[in-house]
Amino acid sequence: MLRRLLSLYGLLFFVFIYAPILLVVAYSFNANTLNMMVWSGFTFDWYRQIFGYETAITDSTSYVDSSAQLYAAIRTSLTVALSTSVFASVFGTALALAVARFRFRLAGFYRTLMMVPMIMPDIVLGIALLIFFITIGMNLSIMTIIIGQSTFLISYVFVTVSARLADLDTSFEEASADLGATPMQTFRKVTLPGIAPGILGGWLLAFIISMDDLVITYFVAGTGNTTLPIHIWGMLRRGIKPEINAIATLMLLFTIVIAGVGLYLRSRRTK
Amino acid sequence: MKLARRKVLQLIGLLGAPSVFLLVFFCGPLLTMLVYSFLTPGIYGGVDWVFSHLNYGRILGWADTRYEKFDPVFLGIFLRSLRLAGLTVVTSLLVSYPAAFWISRMSPGRRDFAIFLVTLPFFVSLIVRLFAWVLILRPTGFLNQGLMGIGITSDPIEFLYSDFAVILGMTYVFIPFMFLPLYGSIEKLDIAQLEASSDLGATRVQTFWKVVLPATMPGIIGGSIITFIPSLGNFIVPSVLGGAKVLMIGNLIEQQFLSARNWPFGSALAMMVMAAVLLLLVVQLRLARRGDA
Structure with a gap:
């Protein structure tokens, strides 16, 4: 009896998690242009419109074309996410290697320090960065977004790579050194291939979080550098429009594919 | 050398x-x-x-000059943020605990998949997940259509722009944060202990309070803290689901920077958030140390 009840609850739990998301997907195919909450038939028009095709929607007088801003926002987001994730991966991996493979007095300090950006409320970090950039006279730009996001994404890569380093047997590295390999050779041929899945995982994580970051970016972007989440937030504030459903569904597809690959890789290597 | x-x-x-x-x-x-x-x-x-x-x-409370005056409204907003974050923690705990229990009793293969499913929404854009709730809660939304359809209410109820919407939104967004630490400690639960407890005549309720709850306390505390921290300073959820009616400390800070342009005051407010977070972490560390001793 209790077991049944628990199973029923568990199913409700998953409905709670996924129903809202699926609702957005379903309504992105709704043909009703006047009242988006009333279903009036199936259409691909919202998607066709995003990709620049002529649709019935475009002819409507109330329609305001904003696809140019949308493309610009996507471009900015991808530029930022690619730069930030690569940058954070290099620094995060270097720190993880130093802490895991060298014995020095500050190792414990670094381990604690790397936790701080992850538990820091993002609004605090966001405004602190804003004040700092203005005070030192740095203009807000894509560069400040990249720097701002990196300050906390380094931590995420650090944690992911550290976990991998902890699993990696050091005896391979010792054997390599005993057999006469230089430290650089050992690193390139033994350590790096060993931690590569960790770096890849950390990079993917950093990429996704960067693509989705709203708060830090909001404060340090300045005018004219709109990322995708900020663009959508702006659309929401101007009033709910049906095309948001289609944009949201495409974003969903994109993140689920990336996150799915990442989580799949992780589950495979722990087995 | x-x-x-x-x-x-x-x-x-x-x-x-x-x-x-x-x-x-x-x-x-x-x-x-x-x-x-x-x-x-x-x-x-x-x-x-x-x-x-x-x-x-x-x-x-001590400022009393011409331009800089104490206004209880600021402290009020701070306290409300603490309350809303606290309620978010309680709600997500109540929602996640039975689910974590259920998943921990599954066969290993299904368990991994279930955890994957709980984690996946964390990677879905925050703004998309909040937008979904706007669609559900707005006056012409899904929930009101349903309620009016079955005749519970004849006029749409305003769910949006309320404490309820903000707590619901934050709970929804932070479920993975609460679930994973909880699951970690529930998974370690020793079944033999539960059996021993019931063999010795304890009722299910007694077993839960005396055995299960203490054993899973580390997960409860861990999950609560990492849910509380991002809830406290949150300003995206209240600005999307709370509108102008539910102001949290995060919104107040944002205003100081983007409209009021009073940076020192905004910094002081942010320091208050930092102080609350640090205090919480110190208390948690103390508790953890005492638990070890």
């Missing part, structure tokens, strides 16, 4: 650049913010480099 020196050089090579980067762009900004919170706001939105404790005085 030579070897040791090479090791040191390698270590510096690895640590050097990231350390300088974090020192400048992480510690630097936080220190600047701390300094700003003790400066005088300029008349036209800038800052005068004159020491002032009145930014804190405006929040906590």
